[in-house]
Structure formats: C-alpha cells, structure tokens
Amino acid sequence: MSDSVVTVSRDVLTSLKYLDTRLVASSLDGSLAFVDASLNVDRVVLDAPVLDSAVLDSTVYAALANGSVQKVGFPAKDVQATSIGHDLPVQCVETHPRRNLVVSGSWDKSVQMADPRIHQQPTVLRVPGKVYAMDVHQQTDRFIVGLSSRQIQIYDFRKLDQPASELENGFRFQTTQIKFLPSGAGFLQSSIEGKVSLDLFQDTENSYAFKCHRQKLVVENEDIDLVNPVNCLELYDTESKFFTAGSDRSVCLWDYKSKKRVKQYANFEMSIVALAYNQTSHQLAIAMSDDSYKNMTGIDDQTNNKPAIASKIAIRNMHS
Structure with a gap:
C-alpha cells in the first residue's frame, strides 16, 4: 500500500485536521499548512507557536x-x-x-x-488542573477534559455550573488525547506511558486499559520493554474501531469490542505526532515529526544538537 507524502514544516507538527478535502497541519513554528488533493501547500504564519x-x-x-x-x-x-x-x-x-x-x-x-x-x-470555567486533552460530542451536547490533576471531567453544555460527572484518571502519567466514542457511550484516552484505556459510562465492568506501542529490547541479556508515548488517537468509520500512533513510528488499528489489534502499519520515517481520518474519502493522514528532543536529559544536553528534520504528512487510502 503506497502513500502520498508531502513536506509541510521545518518544525514539529502539533495537529492535523481535514477541511473538506484539504488537510490543515499546525506547527510549533507558528504556521498552519493547507494541503490540497494535489499536495500543493499554502502556509499562514501566526503570532506564536x-x-x-x-x-x-x-x-x-x-x-x-x-x-x-x-x-x-x-x-x-x-x-x-x-x-x-x-x-x-x-x-x-x-x-x-x-x-x-x-x-x-x-x-x-x-x-x-x-x-x-x-x-x-x-464563558469561562475554572477546572482543577492544566487541560491536557479535550473532546466535544455534539449529539449528547457534552465535552470532556483530561487534566494534569489526574482527573477527567465531563460537562453538559446545557448546565455548565458543575461537571456532569468526574472520574479519577487511571494513568499515572500525562494523557495525550481523549476521544468520545461515536455513540457517546464512553471515551478512549492515550498516555505518554504507552497505554490506552476505554472507559464506558454505563457498562463500567467492561472498561479496561492495555499496553501498546512498546518495543522489546535485550540489554545485557535482560528483556527490556521500551515504552513509547502514544501520541494520538483517531476514530475509524465504525463504532468500535480506532487508530493509535506513537513515537515508535507505527500506526495501529484496534477493535475495542474484540479487544484485538486489527492491523499494524509500521516503519514510518519519524515519530507519528498526529492523525486525521476522512470518513468520506476513507483516507488516513499521518503527521510525522522528529520528536527526539523528548529524549534530552536537560537544557545542556548536546545529544540532540543536529539539524532539524522537516516534518511530513503521509496520506493513505484505507479502502484500496
């Protein structure tokens, strides 16, 4: 399965969205890149990253x-x-x-x-932590926030004076993304600790978490689990299937009902930092950036003192 690939920024990409048939990629260099179907790129530079x-x-x-x-x-x-x-x-x-x-x-x-x-x-709502992740569900008129305080709050747009519900986050480390299920029956979230969780609002006994985007290494004759951050979640065109992607340079397609990985797409050029799926064209857009700076031990660490690798987007037809 071949991909169409386009270079969009010299800096790390932070989000990827479809605007009709076009893609919009945001970057830490303060730009928005608009990519059309012919892979032509227009850029708009804003005031800050x-x-x-x-x-x-x-x-x-x-x-x-x-x-x-x-x-x-x-x-x-x-x-x-x-x-x-x-x-x-x-x-x-x-x-x-x-x-x-x-x-x-x-x-x-x-x-x-x-x-x-x-x-x-x-309208301003005060929440008990930094907002790390958020999603809106139109049909049920709610939004969800994942906070630095290891709390997850769900609000109803019709009654904003207090959360409609509040949960303790099962992750020990930072949430990267949070997504309502298409039906609104629960949500998925990903973490920098190489985990994904499914939380169901009513059917709570079937909620679970699992490890993913990890690599087996052998160091001094010992098996080591290399934990990669799960950088992104994206829903597929069914209720139960979704994509994850991470710093291990792979994309996985999962089915939360069968609790199985359906497919893995590996060996991309760089860490995958954002995904976007177009349900009309059945295209998956994959944003790749050099995020090796995350391995630096401090501000004086020279191990990452090398020219930046340009960020790219790969576009894959999932139904071909």
Missing part, C-alpha cells in the same frame, strides 16, 4: 502558545482574533458546530467557550 487546531465551517481555529485563539478563513486565509484569551498557552481547541461554539482548554486551568460570530466575553 500553534499547539492545536479545529475546524468550523470553512474556518480554522488555532490554539496559540501566547494564550489566544485565532481564526483563519478559507480560501482567503485572512487571520482574525477571537474573544478567547487565556493567561497561559492554549493546549486544546475544539468546535461544536450545532451550537456554533469554539471551546478552548489551557494550562491556566480554565476552559473558555465563545460564539465566533459575535465578539463577546467568552
């Missing part, structure tokens, strides 16, 4: 390290401010098309939401 992005209609909303959320219209690529403003970097941004809302989560321990059509003060 972009940590996440989301799409609403024909507009991209970029979460910036300076605490703001900026909107970029398409195809004009005009950049405008929104009313959202955090005191610290914005880690996550999501949209709720039915309510026409942009929702952001920040390291300042807050979630903000605003209607981008009007410039009014956003």
Whole structure:
C-alpha cells in the first residue's frame, strides 16, 4: 500500500485536521499548512507557536502558545482574533458546530467557550488542573477534559455550573488525547506511558486499559520493554474501531469490542505526532515529526544538537 507524502514544516507538527478535502497541519513554528488533493501547500504564519487546531465551517481555529485563539478563513486565509484569551498557552481547541461554539482548554486551568460570530466575553470555567486533552460530542451536547490533576471531567453544555460527572484518571502519567466514542457511550484516552484505556459510562465492568506501542529490547541479556508515548488517537468509520500512533513510528488499528489489534502499519520515517481520518474519502493522514528532543536529559544536553528534520504528512487510502 503506497502513500502520498508531502513536506509541510521545518518544525514539529502539533495537529492535523481535514477541511473538506484539504488537510490543515499546525506547527510549533507558528504556521498552519493547507494541503490540497494535489499536495500543493499554502502556509499562514501566526503570532506564536500553534499547539492545536479545529475546524468550523470553512474556518480554522488555532490554539496559540501566547494564550489566544485565532481564526483563519478559507480560501482567503485572512487571520482574525477571537474573544478567547487565556493567561497561559492554549493546549486544546475544539468546535461544536450545532451550537456554533469554539471551546478552548489551557494550562491556566480554565476552559473558555465563545460564539465566533459575535465578539463577546467568552464563558469561562475554572477546572482543577492544566487541560491536557479535550473532546466535544455534539449529539449528547457534552465535552470532556483530561487534566494534569489526574482527573477527567465531563460537562453538559446545557448546565455548565458543575461537571456532569468526574472520574479519577487511571494513568499515572500525562494523557495525550481523549476521544468520545461515536455513540457517546464512553471515551478512549492515550498516555505518554504507552497505554490506552476505554472507559464506558454505563457498562463500567467492561472498561479496561492495555499496553501498546512498546518495543522489546535485550540489554545485557535482560528483556527490556521500551515504552513509547502514544501520541494520538483517531476514530475509524465504525463504532468500535480506532487508530493509535506513537513515537515508535507505527500506526495501529484496534477493535475495542474484540479487544484485538486489527492491523499494524509500521516503519514510518519519524515519530507519528498526529492523525486525521476522512470518513468520506476513507483516507488516513499521518503527521510525522522528529520528536527526539523528548529524549534530552536537560537544557545542556548536546545529544540532540543536529539539524532539524522537516516534518511530513503521509496520506493513505484505507479502502484500496
């Protein structure tokens, strides 16, 4: 199965989203790269590193390290401010098309939401930790946040004065992504500790966690598990199947009902830092970046003192 590959940035990519048939990739160099079906790339440079992005209609909303959320219209690529403003970097941004809302989560321990059509003060929710991951489920009118305090909170947009439910996170280390199941019956989350968990709201006895994206090494005649961060989760076009990808340069397709790995796609050029799946074209977009800086022991570590490798996107037809 061959991939189409395009170079999009000299820095690490942070998110990957489909805007109709185009891809939008955000990067720590402060850019949004727009990739069309012919692999032509247009770039828009914003005011600060972009940590996440989301799409609403024909507009991209970029979460910036300076605490703001900026909107970029398409195809004009005009950049405008929104009313959202955090005191610290914005880690996550999501949209709720039915309510026409942009929702952001920040390291300042807050979630903000605003209607981008009007410039009014956003609704602000204080949460008990830095927001590391977030997702919105339109059909059930809820959003979920994974926090640095090892808590997971679920809110109902119709009653924002307190969480609709709250759970303790089973992971010891940082959550990287969190996703509602398509039905809203539960959620998946991934972690830097090489684990994924399934949490079901009603059928709790069938919730579970499993290890993945690990490599067996032999060091001094001892078997060692090399734990790779699971950087991303992406839903497939069925209720029970989903993709994971990590710093081991592989993508895995899982079925949470059968508790099995369906397929593994390995040996990509670099760590996989973001995924996007287009359910119309059945294409999986795979963002690859050199994230070897994560292995540095400190600011004076010279082991990573080498030229940056350009980040790329591979596009794979999953139904071919």
